[in-house]
Amino acid sequence: MHAVCLDIDDTLVDFTTSARRALARMIGRDDMWPTWQRMTEEHVKKVVAGEMDSDSMRLARTKAFMAGLGTVLDDESVLKLECRRHADMTGAWQLFDDVVPCLDWLRAAGLKVAAVTNASGPQQRAKLHSLGIARFFDTVVIAGELGVAKPDPVIFQTACRQLRVSACETLHVGDRLDTDAVGAQDAGLHGVWLHRRGPQPPGDTGVHVIETLSDLPALIVSEYLTPAATGPAGVPGQRGPDPVSGAGGAWSTISGRCHEQ
Structure with missing residues (x-):
């Protein structure tokens, strides 16, 4: 070897713990993690395929996710929401x-x-x-x-x-x-x-x-x-x-x- x-x-x-908590803070509930994971995987495939960069992917994913919850947001609102979520998540990363x-x-x-x-x-x-x-x-x-x-x-x-x-x-x-x-x-x-x-x-x-x-x-x-x-x-x-x-x-x-x- x-x-x-x-x-x-x-x-x-320990990505799941930090990401799940950040999502729960963003939407005020903790039952949507499986949906978030599924949508994230779908959007990450587009990054791998070269169809969008990682920043655009995050914004598109969050906008689509919120729309699925019945909240339609403009691009500026999505950017603010995603930046807060991302900061919460990255600040909690732990080995x-x-x-x-x-x-x-x-x-x-x-x-x-x-x-x-x-x-x-x-x-x-x-x-x-x-x-x-x-x-x-x-x-x-x-x-x-x-x-x-x-x-x-x-x-x-x-x-x-x-x-x-x-x-x-x-x-x-x-x-x-x-x-x-x-x-x-x-x-x-x-x-x-x-x-x-x-x-x-x-x-x-x-x-x-x-x-x-x-x-x-x-x-x-x-x-x-x-x-x-x-x-x-x-x-x-x-x-x-x-x-x-x-x-x-x-x-x-x-x-x-x-x-x-």
């Missing part, structure tokens, strides 16, 4: 408690790290910088900039290419089963579903499932490294002289499997 890709929203950042320890571990282990997100570029880059974790990432791959979104294999393969690693030497972790974990696996990566909320789904998901990023180091060590790769605390030890190919070190285990397939 040479690299780990991570989704951003609801994987690293999950398990994020920084996990990122520290990944970097100490010598793994390359990428962020792979379906959201728009300016907001996601600002989010990583404002929360102090931009320094951990070798690259950030954003659907709104690339023109394709997860689960399209192209976005995962682009991350691997930018990291200069093979797909089969790369793990992707995200909070959405189909979009993140299964999508990554279909693209040739190893998919891991970070299932932070809700009951476990029935049956076999076909991918590894963890409930916290605190579980990721143990999963990497147990599933993708030989016992010789770990130190006394379960953290991967020193790698060999070639950090990319893994030649001469125990990190070459997954690389060997990759080339055998």
